Amino acid sequence: xxKRHVTKGNVFADLGFSRxxxxxxxxxxxxxxxxxxxxxxxKLTQQAAAEFFSTTQPKMSKIMKGKINEFSIDYLARMVxxxxxxxxxxxxxxxxxx
Numbered sequence: 409x410x411k412r413h414v415t416k417g418n419v420f421a422d423l424g425f426s427r428x429x430x431x432x433x434x435x436x437x438x439x440x441x442x443x444x445x446x447x448x449x450x451k452l453t454q455q456a457a458a459e460f461f462s463t464t465q466p467k468m469s470k471i472m473k474g475k476i477n478e479f480s481i482d483y484l485a486r487m488v489x490x491x492x493x494x495x496x497x498x499x500x501x502x503x504x505x506x
Contacts, residue, residue: 427502432481439484440476446491447472461487 420430447457447468458468470476476484485495 435481436476436479436484437474439481439488440471440474440479442488442491442493443471443484446488446493461490463487 418427418430418434420433421427423430425433443461447454450457452460454468454472455465457472458465461468467479471479471484471487488495
């Protein structure tokens with residue numbers, strides 16, 4: 409078995425994405441997870457969830473399966489806003505040159 413490299417932080421950076429792209433991907437995942445948690449907690453079908461979020465069932469299916477590369481942070485954030493949740497944004501200084 410090959411040697412594994414695991415770090416704390418952003419899995420996308422570990423996969424070789426640039427820091428900026430890794431940060432955007434991580435934000436998308438966090439937002440999509442909030443949508444998924446809401447759908448599961450409310451026990452909504454994908455069709456009912458699509459209607460609630462004013463989107464289509466195929467798009468809802470992609471979000472529920474984690475296939476979120478075609479969705480912007482803005483699009484996903486608007487969906488989460490419909491659940492009554494509001495974002496809390498914080499920034500921290502990463503290591504220099506990382």
